[in-house]
Amino acid sequence: MRRRAMHGCSMPMAEMMRAGGAGEPGEPLLFAFLSGGRKLVGRGMARALASGTAATLAARVAAFFRNAPADAVLAGALPFDRSAGDNLVEARQVSADAPEAVPFLAPPRWGLRPDPSPGAFARAVAAALGEMEAGGLRKVVLSRSLLAETDRAIDLTALLQRLADDPAVTAFLVPLPGTDPAPRFLAGATPELLVGKAGRAVRSHPLAGSARRRADPAEDRAAGAALERSEKDRREHALVSEFVLDTLAPYCRSLSAPEGPRLTTTATMWHLGTRIAGELKEPEVSSAALAAALHPTPAVCGVPREASARLIRRLEPYDRGFYAGAVGWCDARGDGEWHVAIRCAEIRGGQARLYAGAGIVPGSDPAAETAETAAKFGAFLRALGIETEERGA
Numbered sequence: 288m289r290r291r292a293m294h295g296c297s298m299p300m301a302e303m304m305r306a307g308g309a310g311e312p313g314e315p316l317l318f319a320f321l322s323g324g325r326k327l328v329g330r331g332m333a334r335a336l337a338s339g340t341a342a343t344l345a346a347r348v349a350a351f352f353r354n355a356p357a358d359a360v361l362a363g364a365l366p367f368d369r370s371a372g373d374n375l376v377e378a379r380q381v382s383a384d385a386p387e388a389v390p391f392l393a394p395p396r397w398g399l400r401p402d403p404s405p406g407a408f409a410r411a412v413a414a415a416l417g418e419m420e421a422g423g424l425r426k427v428v429l430s431r432s433l434l435a436e437t438d439r440a441i442d443l444t445a446l447l448q449r450l451a452d453d454p455a456v457t458a459f460l461v462p463l464p465g466t467d468p469a470p471r472f473l474a475g476a477t478p479e480l481l482v483g484k485a486g487r488a489v490r491s492h493p494l495a496g497s498a499r500r501r502a503d504p505a506e507d508r509a510a511g512a513a514l515e516r517s518e519k520d521r522r523e524h525a526l527v528s529e530f531v532l533d534t535l536a537p538y539c540r541s542l543s544a545p546e547g548p549r550l551t552t553t554a555t556m557w558h559l560g561t562r563i564a565g566e567l568k569e570p571e572v573s574s575a576a577l578a579a580a581l582h583p584t585p586a587v588c589g590v591p592r593e594a595s596a597r598l599i600r601r602l603e604p605y606d607r608g609f610y611a612g613a614v615g616w617c618d619a620r621g622d623g624e625w626h627v628a629i630r631c632a633e634i635r636g637g638q639a640r641l642y643a644g645a646g647i648v649p650g651s652d653p654a655a656e657t658a659e660t661a662a663k664f665g666a667f668l669r670a671l672g673i674e675t676e677e678r679g680a
């Protein structure tokens with residue numbers, strides 16, 4: 288017998304996220320989204336949405352909910368590449384109970400391997416700047432990865448709880464396609480809301496423009512203030528907020544954003560952010576459809592989008608997979624939240640492949656962008672229990 292609906296699940300998802308509700312653990316953890324006090328946790332696999340591309344997501348989600356119980360939830364990940372297959376699942380149990388974790392008893396010993404090396408990444412940034420000078424491109428986001436390996440399976444529950452220590456982020460865990468031998472997950476602590484939808488209300492919080500937080504409070508404040516004044520970072524940011532406004536506008540009867548970005552912060556990074564809010568023309572439009580329309584924004588790809596995606600494929604030594612995609616959930620009313628899949632890693636057994644990217648615009652400095660990606664690894668490394676001096680950036 289299907290046991291998907293548990294206590295509290297007749298409550299609409301958005302309310303459950305706010306209120307918290309009971310649940311019965313027991314089945315294996317399938318997905319989790321923890322944002323401050325709000326939690327959405329799925330256990331046990333009920334069914335998967337037939338995988339497909341971003342262009343077909345809205346239709347597949349609509350078809351899924353036509354044949355699903357009123358309290359069904361779809362959660363999962365969209366890949367960076369719009370033409371690659373997504374991975375969305377329905378859990379047998381959904382609750383607002385965070386999984387209980389036992390803290391790491393002895394921190395495991397980690398091996399760290401950057402891919403590409405910091406030097407090769409800086410050269411790719413310089414190559415991208417050369418392409419920009421040649422004309423056409425206004426912004427491209429390049430990334431690098433760091434493989435962290437240990438000899439025992441990573442404890443996903445403990446990792447999730449440590450990622451959730453920062454109240455400014457949404458800690459997430461979602462399954463990735465592929466089965467044997469060990470299942471793959473994407474875990475992270477993203478500060479960036481791609482789109483949230485509840486009834487007619489729609490929100491987005493694009494970020495772009497970054498600076499590392501400092502231990503010394505005066506230095507830290509100065510780093511934030513310098514970011515807020517930086518012409519290069521404001522330009523880099525405006526490309527993202529304008530894209531989000533332009534993309535959401537046709538769906539909205541009203542849409543607004545403050546004039547200019549605001550300084551926002553996580554435990555490890557300063558960012559420029561713009562809080563966008565609007566009212567949808569049609570409240571039944573699905574948050575998954577809005578996510579598919581927006582993704583990938585210039586926060587993770589570039590302007591213009593297609594040319595940036597081509598340059599990313601040429602300059603990065605790997606396929607991004609689900610890094611810089613979107614992770615989130617959606618219910619039968621279309622309500623849901625989708626986050627930009629950053630500050631994250633693919634987890635398989637004792638391996639975590641971390642990713643970090645930085646927006647490149649004319650005026651960017653390859654060494655500074657490399658340092659920025661190193662800083663962006665910080666939150667995840669800390670959650671793995673890897674100390675600062677080992678950050679291997």
Ligand SMILES: C=C(O[C@@H]1C=C(C(=O)O)C=C[C@H]1O)C(=O)O
Binds near residue numbers: 430479587630642
């Ligand atoms: C691409 C990443 O972050 C994005 C890029 C930013 C930037 O270039 O300043 C800031 C926030 C994110 O939108 C990442 O963390 O991997």
